Amino acid sequence: MIDAGRAGQVIKASLAEMYREGRFLGGYRATQGEDVYVDTSVGDVARFEGKEWIERSGERVYELVYHGGLIRP
Numbered sequence: 245m246i247d248a249g250r251a252g253q254v255i256k257a258s259l260a261e262m263y264r265e266g267r268f269l270g271g272y273r274a275t276q277g278e279d280v281y282v283d284t285s286v287g288d289v290a291r292f293e294g295k296e297w298i299e300r301s302g303e304r305v306y307e308l309v310y311h312g313g314l315i316r317p
Contacts, residue, residue, distance in 0.1 A: 246279070246298060246305040252299050254279045254306075269294070279305075288315050 246254075256275040258281035269292055272283040278300055285294025291313035298306040 245300055250279070251298060251306045254281050255296070259285075281309065287313070 254276045257276050261274050262268075262272050262283070269288065271285075271287045272281075274281045277310070280299045281296065282299065283294060283296040285292050286305075287293060293311040295307065295309050297304050297308070
């Protein structure tokens, strides 16, 4: 239902909107044409985890689980 190129476009546009708002983590939802990008996360910059996905016609067509945080020497 979605190819890698379209998924990349949706993610890039949605994250650009979120960053323009000065945000990095936390819930976010953006509509890009017929696709809806959703991001959920817990934690802060020191340690976080989350999931992003794209829905089309109410069906999840892409999903990514991520985690990260600060690395201390």
